[in-house]
Amino acid sequence: MEIKVKICGLTRPEDVTAVAKAGAAYCGFVFFPKSPRNLDLATAKSLALAVPAGLAKVALVVNADDARLEQITAAVPLDMLQLHGTESFDRVAEIRARYGLPVMKAVGVADESDLPALEEYGRVADQILVDAKPPKGADRPGGNAIAFDWRLIAGRRWPVPWMLAGGLTPENVTEAIRLTGARQVDVSSGVESAPGVKDPARIRAFVEAARRA
Numbered sequence: 001m002e003i004k005v006k007i008c009g010l011t012r013p014e015d016v017t018a019v020a021k022a023g024a025a026y027c028g029f030v031f032f033p034k035s036p037r038n039l040d041l042a043t044a045k046s047l048a049l050a051v052p053a054g055l056a057k058v059a060l061v062v063n064a065d066d067a068r069l070e071q072i073t074a075a076v077p078l079d080m081l082q083l084h085g086t087e088s089f090d091r092v093a094e095i096r097a098r099y100g101l102p103v104m105k106a107v108g109v110a111d112e113s114d115l116p117a118l119e120e121y122g123r124v125a126d127q128i129l130v131d132a133k134p135p136k137g138a139d140r141p142g143g144n145a146i147a148f149d150w151r152l153i154a155g156r157r158w159p160v161p162w163m164l165a166g167g168l169t170p171e172n173v174t175e176a177i178r179l180t181g182a183r184q185v186d187v188s189s190g191v192e193s194a195p196g197v198k199d200p201a202r203i204r205a206f207v208e209a210a211r212r213a
Helices: 014-024 041-049 065-077 089-099 112-121 172-182 200-212
Strands: 004-008 026-031 056-061 080-083 103-109 125-133 162-164 184-185 192-193
Touching: 004 014, 004 056, 014 026, 014 041, 014 125, 026 041, 026 125, 041 065, 056 065, 065 089, 065 112, 080 089, 089 103, 089 112, 103 112, 103 172, 112 125, 125 184, 172 200
Parallel strands: 004 026, 004 184, 026 056, 056 080, 080 103, 103 125, 125 162, 162 184
Antiparallel strands: none
16 A cells, blocks of 8 residues: 655645655645744645645644634635644534535644544544644644654554654655554655755655655
């Protein structure tokens, strides 16, 4: 079974081209003002319209209210919503029902005590993103380029498909897949030359390394 790759945080037309050329399965657009990859609706729409068929378009949002989700889904053609905040189980189910799009819920992992949430969210989301917990004091959710101890989830399975994230790079993704058994992986800063600036060579190297696993 082929490993599926998601490249998140695209900001320019050339990023879309590089991701499509590399053979990734998903591309992610960020709607979160504190991120260097944050997009306005007009830019996101033009990027999404340039995405070729077969490459799934994912919107990353953080605790977005209905008004914001209405704006995004009305303006940007999307295939999936990625909830990256502290959304409750009920909120995940509500968003999934209201917008008619598959929902991926990100869940931060630092130790054993975080694992039950993966099972719980797996009952209300279409996919789960197993991410590193943000370091203390971080103003952005997610791994912030830091990996968690992959052995915590080695061989585990949840009710829905899942994706591994947090500190992945072309240099470590092969090992991460071998240790965890992940069939899908997500990367953002690990394929950049500067915050928010994707590097086509690193994108290609990441996809190739994931497939080697």
